[in-house]
Amino acid sequence: DVKVTQSSRYLVKRTGEKVFLECVQDMDHENMFWYRQDPGLGLRLIYFSYDVKMKEKGDIPEGYSVSREKKERFSLILESASTNQTSMYLCASSKGSGGVYEQFFGPGTRLTVL
Amino acid sequence: AQSVTQPDIHITVSEGASLELRCNYSYGATPYLFWYVQSPGQGLQLLLKYFSGDTLVQGIKGFEAEFKRSQSSFNLRKPSVHWSDAAEYFCAVVGYSGGGADGLTFGKGTHLIIQP
Numbered sequence: 001d002v003k004v005t006q007s008s009r010y011l012v013k014r015t016g017e018k019v020f021l022e023c024v025q026d027m028d029h030e031n032m033f034w035y036r037q038d039p040g041l042g043l044r045l046i047y048f049s050y051d052v053k054m055k056e057k058g059d060i061p062e063g064y065s066v067s068r069e070k071k072e073r074f075s076l077i078l079e080s081a082s083t084n085q086t087s088m089y090l091c092a093s094s095k096g097s098g099g100v101y102e103q104f105f106g107p108g109t110r111l112t113v114l
Numbered sequence: 115a116q117s118v119t120q121p122d123i124h125i126t127v128s129e130g131a132s133l134e135l136r137c138n139y140s141y142g143a144t145p146y147l148f149w150y151v152q153s154p155g156q157g158l159q160l161l162l163k164y165f166s167g168d169t170l171v172q173g174i175k176g177f178e179a180e181f182k183r184s185q186s187s188f189n190l191r192k193p194s195v196h197w198s199d200a201a202e203y204f205c206a207v208v209g210y211s212g213g214g215a216d217g218l219t220f221g222k223g224t225h226l227i228i229q230p
Contacts, residue, residue: 105157
């Protein structure tokens with residue numbers, strides 16, 4: 001079975017801190033994604049990557065950056081955390097180009113910015 | 115741009131009763147459609163997907179969904195719900211541009227409550 005793991009289930013940070021959220025998948029998937037989930041808004045795509053060192057902006061990239069140095073790892077970076085970034089963050093991965101494939105999700109990281 | 119509408123924020127169903135969750139999408143070409151379920155404190159699990167072919171698709175846990183192009187709908191159904199079906203349900207669409215990955219566009223979710 002595909003396994004997507006996220007480094008923390010819960011995280012509390014202060015305004016202005018630099019925050020790293022880590023995601024690792026073990027199925028050699030080419031594509032990886034970061035979403036944020038807020039009540040009443042569903043999931044919204046922040047960034048995605050279809051290859052090592054490649055990244056694409058999603059629907060709400062402002063205030064975030066990403067890094068993909070290895071195929072299995074995709075990091076979401078909050079350069080200077082703000083209270084409006086308090087949210088649940090979900091990572092996903094899928095197989096690569098040539099078609100549309102199911103995305104497999106991690107358990108999520110609930111981030112609180114004080 | 116694609117979009118997904120789930121008209122019902124909350125739905126309450128008695129255990130053993132049938133269920134239908136509504137989903138309408140907007141996309142210019144042939145859509146790729148998904149239903150995911152999220153139990154409390156859990157990540158998302160895929161229930162079923164529609165890519166092409168038979169418009170009635172079967173999924174896990176006894177769920178099925180029907181793709182109706184004329185109505186731009188992809189409604190989720192289950193003939194008899196169980197208390198363990200209480201969860202948040204998300205409909206999602208992705209367009210395929212022929213290149214690399216495309217992220218999913220999700221609806222805002224429907225919260226399913228099961229009454230004993």
